Amino acid sequence: MKSLIIGFFSFFYQANLNHENMQGTGFAYLIRKAARLKGMELEVKKVYEQTSYFHTHPYLVNFIVGMWVREFEQNGEEDFHKKIYSSAFGALGDSFFWHSLRPLCFATAAIAGFYNPFAGIISYLVLYNLFHLSFRFTGFRIGYSLGRDVITFFNRIRFNKWATYFDIGSSLMLGILLSYMAKSSADFNSVLLGTLTVYIMLGMALAKKLDIVLGLTMIIITTGFFLYITGV
């Protein structure tokens, strides 16, 4: 139950995100709530210290909150481990949630959206939040039970490999989507297949070398120019 409560309060965690102390204020807010749930009242000075620079992945912050409270109870080195875990969870969380889970959810939603737009939106929300909320609402409990060894949980589930697996899944889904689009929108022939292949490879190369938004913009402009020239 306590883990659910902290999970709920962590929705407000980034409310004061800023360049100077990043999420430090939010962390102090969560620590105070978490300590109270465990029957402790932190000194104002201790809470104030937590407003210093702090930045981690917002979905994994509750693991650090749990670890911090456990270490504080046991007179451990809560602030030292907080700093280490903030960057480590930033690395794990950014790779998985931002760069792998989101593209997979998009590809899934696009396929589902082909059949029914409403199903597309629902599938995105369900798939994304399945992972997001699971980590958010269980983080405090796991962090508190494992303390400074909370990394063992992530090692046990091989979390650093999830991003790779999900990237493979996204590529597969994207392939299914593109094949379906090509097959359903035109008479399929070798010229169309060749054009699509070159197009996709060019797009991916631009996105990889330059930037995804810039690559997309250039592809749209090139397509527009091509359609204008050919009179389509």
Add this chain to the structure above:
Amino acid sequence: MKKIIFRVDDRLIHGQVIEGWLKHFKINHVVIANDKVADNPLQKMIYASTLPPGTELSILTVADFISSFRSDRYKKDYVLVLLESVDDLYAIKSMINDDVYVNIGCVASREHKIEVSNTVFLNPDEIRKICEIRQDFEVFIHKVSWEPSVEIKNFNYILEGNL
């Protein structure tokens, strides 16, 4: 991009490092040159757990890094050397050459620090050290690879209070 990158980042390995540098430049070897981390097994395990599969991690003291760098250990690799502070960068300044890209990624705000960019806050001593390195080699503020880098040129202005 050059094959060897020296990056000052007080968070060492974090999201921007993984996505913005490792994956973007296909870096296959990360070196953390830091005396405290090299002496802490738990910290070593935590950082090792964050890297994507296939990336080698070496955690060395600053002195060990200098000797390994001189021995051409990293000749075949694309290497990202992470340093926690400007002081560590200054300690290995003799390793910098034209093949090394030096960037300041993230130095957090603390008391008596001057905001140089939205992720880099330096005190006067750190600014002096960077100015000294800057006399011979280019130094950039570069958060992530897809954002523009800012070359450090006029830091002495900051020291003179002309920010």
